[in-house]
Amino acid sequence: MTNVNPLAPSAYGKxxxxxxxxxxxxxxxxxxxxAVLKSLLSLGIDAHRFDPxxxxxxxxxxxxxSRVVIMLHGRGGEDGTMQGALQLLGIPYTGSGVLGSALCMDKIKSKQIWQTLGLPTAQYEIAVKSSFDAGSCEAIMARLGNEVMVKPAQEGSSIGMTKVNSAQQLATAIQDAFKYDEHVLIEQFIQGSEFTVSLLNGQALPSIRMSTPRVFYDYTAKYQADSTQYFCPSGLSAEQEQELGTLSIKAFSALSGSGWGRIDFMQDKGGNFYLLEANTVPGMTEKSLVPMAAKQAGMRFSDLSLAVLQTSMERG
Structure with a gap:
């Protein structure tokens, strides 16, 4: 269990x-x-809503x-821009800094760094809006195994993502993804189970395995469907759990992530893990993945909210 060093509520200021x-x-x-605001208020902290x-x-x-708890997901909050603005204002904030936020938000930059360091990640190609040639799709499919995921480089919550298995579908999916980003990741599809590992102050929390009857773990599966199943404990052996936790910490550190976050994986049929992406401001509803892992580690939601708040003290 990750311990939270208690401070008087007044120590955090406004x-x-x-x-x-x-x-x-x-x-x-x-x-x-x-959810986080309600939790912090229950602890007697002088917390207030702030919508930019x-x-x-x-x-x-x-x-x-006195400080900011960043609960903004996606661009403008998770990509380093808000972190930079807060640093210029001299206001401490939670989670990763400017560089870590920017790198973790960019799926292409993340994979390039992991690949350079020899960390396992699926094969991929990059499509750039200004130079994309739909005629290249057949060759891309052949190189990546004829089943791929198409992802805007800097969107979260599976927004703009599509799984395809033909050159024609790939061309359409890439054009759809260009609506969200000028750079698109085309990633080899790993057939197997999806896992996620939450990180808190340099420690890995218990892994979670996700299962959905949908084509993949998309926005609907994450936030709307009742058919998605979550397994925590995930069913891994103690050795695999240790392996996944260690890999998560390495992957997050490689991208300059800090404080708290989450790393997503696929495990193929042979038991090998592949890094998918990093999240520096993961979901924090009562039903989100990080609170689920924290609960398995013995932490209440209020403990977790306080631990996230305390990451701002490192910049105090």
Whole structure:
């Protein structure tokens, strides 16, 4: 279990829980932020809602906030831009810094770094909107095994993602993904089980295995469907659990991630793990994956919310 060193509620000062924003993940951010805000208030912390879509961030100074809990998902909150703005304002904030946030948000940059360091990740290709040639799709499919995932480089919650198994489908999926990003990741599809590992202050929490009857673990499977199943404990052996935890810590550190986050994996039929992506501001609703893993480790949701808040103290 990850311990939380208790401080008096007043030690945190006036806390802004920042959520909402203008990204495609606004609705999920609202759920996460409200859950964390309610939790911090229950602990006696002077916490307040702050939606950057409704007021300028300079209001943080005018309203004399001491620190910010970032619960913004996606662009404008998870990609380093808000982190940089808060650093310029001199206000401590939770989670990863500018570099770590930017690298973890970019699926292509993440994979390039992992690949350079010899960490396991699926084969991939990159499509750039300004130079994409639909005529290359047949060759791409052949190189990647004729079954691929198409992902906008900098979207979360599976937004804009498509699984395809033909050159024609690939061309259409890439054009759809270009609506969200000028750079698109085309990734070899790994047939097997999907896992996620939550990280808190340099420690790996128990892994979770996800199962869905849908084509893949998409937005609907994550937030809307009742058919998605979650297994925590995940069913891995003690050795595999240790392997996955160690790999998660290495992968997060390689991208300069810090404080807290989550790493997603696929495991193929041979038992090999492949890194999918990193998240620096994962979902924090009562039913989200990080709280689920924390509960398995013996942490209440309020403990977890407090632990996230305390990552801001490192920048104090």
């Amino acid at each position: 806390v802004a829980v920042m959520f909402g924003g203008k990204s495609a993940e606004r609705e999920v951010s609202l759920l996460s932020g409200n 879509a409704e007021q300028a961030i300079t209001e943080l100074l005018k309203q004399q906030f």
